[in-house]
Amino acid sequence: MNARHLAPPAFSLRFVHVWRRNRLVWRKLALASALGNLADPMLYLLGLGYGLGAMLPEVGGMPYIAFLAAGMVCSSTMMSASFEAMYSGFSRMHVQKTWEAIMNAPLTLDDVVLGEMVWAASKSVLSGAAVLAIAWMLGLVASPLALLLLPLVFLAGLAFAGMGLIMTALAPNYDFFTYYFTLAITPMMLVCGVFFPVEQLPAWLQGAVQLLPLTHAVAISRPLMTGAAPPDAFLNVAVLAAYACAGFYVALVLTRRRLLH
Amino acid sequence: MPLASPLLPHLRTTGLRKSFGDHEVVAGVDLELRGGECFGLLGPNGAGKTTTMRLCLGLTDHDSGTVELLGLPVPAQARAARERVGVVPQADNLDPDFTVTENLLVYGRYFGLRERAVRGRIPGLLEFAGLGARADTRIQTLSGGMKRRLTLARALVNDPDLIFLDEPTTGLDPQARHVIWERLRQLLAQGKTIFLTTHFMDEAERLCHRLAIMDHGRIIAQGAPRALIATHIEPQVVEVYGDGARDWAASVGSRTAERCESTGETFFCYTHDADPLVHDLEQRGGVRYLHRHANLEDVFLKLTGRELRD
Numbered sequence: 001m002n003a004r005h006l007a008p009p010a011f012s013l014r015f016v017h018v019w020r021r022n023r024l025v026w027r028k029l030a031l032a033s034a035l036g037n038l039a040d041p042m043l044y045l046l047g048l049g050y051g052l053g054a055m056l057p058e059v060g061g062m063p064y065i066a067f068l069a070a071g072m073v074c075s076s077t078m079m080s081a082s083f084e085a086m087y088s089g090f091s092r093m094h095v096q097k098t099w100e101a102i103m104n105a106p107l108t109l110d111d112v113v114l115g116e117m118v119w120a121a122s123k124s125v126l127s128g129a130a131v132l133a134i135a136w137m138l139g140l141v142a143s144p145l146a147l148l149l150l151p152l153v154f155l156a157g158l159a160f161a162g163m164g165l166i167m168t169a170l171a172p173n174y175d176f177f178t179y180y181f182t183l184a185i186t187p188m189m190l191v192c193g194v195f196f197p198v199e200q201l202p203a204w205l206q207g208a209v210q211l212l213p214l215t216h217a218v219a220i221s222r223p224l225m226t227g228a229a230p231p232d233a234f235l236n237v238a239v240l241a242a243y244a245c246a247g248f249y250v251a252l253v254l255t256r257r258r259l260l261h
Numbered sequence: 262m263p264l265a266s267p268l269l270p271h272l273r274t275t276g277l278r279k280s281f282g283d284h285e286v287v288a289g290v291d292l293e294l295r296g297g298e299c300f301g302l303l304g305p306n307g308a309g310k311t312t313t314m315r316l317c318l319g320l321t322d323h324d325s326g327t328v329e330l331l332g333l334p335v336p337a338q339a340r341a342a343r344e345r346v347g348v349v350p351q352a353d354n355l356d357p358d359f360t361v362t363e364n365l366l367v368y369g370r371y372f373g374l375r376e377r378a379v380r381g382r383i384p385g386l387l388e389f390a391g392l393g394a395r396a397d398t399r400i401q402t403l404s405g406g407m408k409r410r411l412t413l414a415r416a417l418v419n420d421p422d423l424i425f426l427d428e429p430t431t432g433l434d435p436q437a438r439h440v441i442w443e444r445l446r447q448l449l450a451q452g453k454t455i456f457l458t459t460h461f462m463d464e465a466e467r468l469c470h471r472l473a474i475m476d477h478g479r480i481i482a483q484g485a486p487r488a489l490i491a492t493h494i495e496p497q498v499v500e501v502y503g504d505g506a507r508d509w510a511a512s513v514g515s516r517t518a519e520r521c522e523s524t525g526e527t528f529f530c531y532t533h534d535a536d537p538l539v540h541d542l543e544q545r546g547g548v549r550y551l552h553r554h555a556n557l558e559d560v561f562l563k564l565t566g567r568e569l570r571d
């Protein structure tokens with residue numbers, strides 16, 4: 001690690017070309033990708049929402065399936081951004097050497113990492129929006145305020161993409177990502193309020209989960225879907241933005257160290 | 262922005278150094294490429310050729326020294342300099358999800374070129390690469406030679422003044438290598454400047470106006486191929502090999518020739534006058550031999566040694 005690795009990011013609009021390159025690949029595979037975006041959260045939503053929900057009284061002041069829908073929008077965003085930043089990002093960086101080809105043109109690694117992060121977040125918006133659309137069709141969206149979820153999901157996508165790109169910068173191979181899923185993604189799925197209210201957790205854990213980005217994504221999404229004003233909107237957005245910025249910078253420094261020596 | 266004039270050096274490095282940890286990979290390299298010439302960087306594996314190229318392109322930061330690429334300081338203005346540079350990397354990094362045309366289109370965007378402008382250039386680039394009938398073919402179905410030619414076409418998408426090629430024909434069959442050489446000569450005829458690394462001596466000898474031999478991070482010889490041969494090595498070589506070669510080399514070769522070396526079971530006798538050697542071999546019979554002019558490989562092996570590099 002040296003001073004040049006730690007230098008502040010130098011942005012240029014050329015990052016858009018990295019984003020467009022990834023979008024062109026995605027467009028070619030869009031159908032399969034859209035099915036994947038929809039199938040997984042839909043199974044959770046319908047299976048748990050109707051199956052488990054039928055046995056439960058109201059959860060958090062609403063039917064369980066409505067409670068779950070807000071959580072699924074966020075967890076589906078998290079999954080999508082993480083997969084894109086890690087598996088697809090690693091393919092482009094390490095296996096296909098796409099980043100190397102791009103950097104032979106007048107783009108820098110800073111442009112590439114930014115383009116990848118914005119792309120992963122963009123793709124995660126599709127996943128979040130797909131779940132939101134299903135929830136709306138099932139009559140689970142009570143307010144047009146829910147449209148605010150779209151920019152929010154993008155912000156959450158940036159936060160998770162940043163963390164994913166850190167893992168990509170550190171990964172020796174694809175297997176490495178399993179650790180991150182087991183140690184970070186799955187625990188967040190379980191404790192950040194996706195399936196049950198955070199208030200059900202033991203007190204010490206309730207404090208700890210406030211440090212996790214998914215907690216804040218869920219905390220702001222649920223009221224928006226039911227039409228209520230989110231009580232800690234500023235805090236929630238600030239935490240997600242902080243994760244996005246810090247994630248980008250750390251991912252950039254680590255990737256510079258890996259690729260630029 | 263400085264003009265790409267043949268009178269100005271297209272690339273100049275002075276005292277270029279780079280270490281990875283304790284290992285100094287580039288140890289004080291001075292190079293100067295003139296406009297319109299083909300310059301070759303030769304060296305065994307691990308000599309520092311690829312790192313030197315990366316330093317020149319601003320893809321890796323040097324520890325000390327200076328790099329000036331097309332008149333611009335690197336790495337400070339590497340991005341602007343790369344707008345007028347084409348790069349053919351050692352490993353294939355074409356986009357496997359795209360067709361031939363899409364690869365060129367997307368790459369053109371990275372240079373900020375308008376889609377229409379790139380589309381206008383594509384037929385000419387495909388023709389140059391001999392891929393005119395493959396415009397909509399997916400990359401996975403191309404042969405190694407086609408991929409390399411497409412990579413070369415991709416490096417030309419911005420109509421560069423200077424083209425970097427890192428081992429452009431490694432892994433290609435002889436036919437494909439000759440096609441690449443012929444294309445590179447076409448580019449030189451168009452006035453492009455070429456900077457290539459290679460460890461194929463015939464490639465360097467055929468293509469390069471000037472070359473530098475690099476080993477352990479240093480340039481150990483530099484000049485035109487013919488001049489390097491004339492300076493560093495005796496003009497005639499008699500190679501003897503097979504049964505009896507060792508005994509002959511010990512008894513006759515080493516006494517008659519000015520210098521004898523061996524690699525494996527082959528003995529190389531270097532001399533200004535090969536007649537006595539050839540005469541003796543003819544008289545004697547039984548020892549297989551080859552009498553030839555000294556070439557760049559002889560220079561290379563003399564300067565970098567004959568031991569294996571892994």
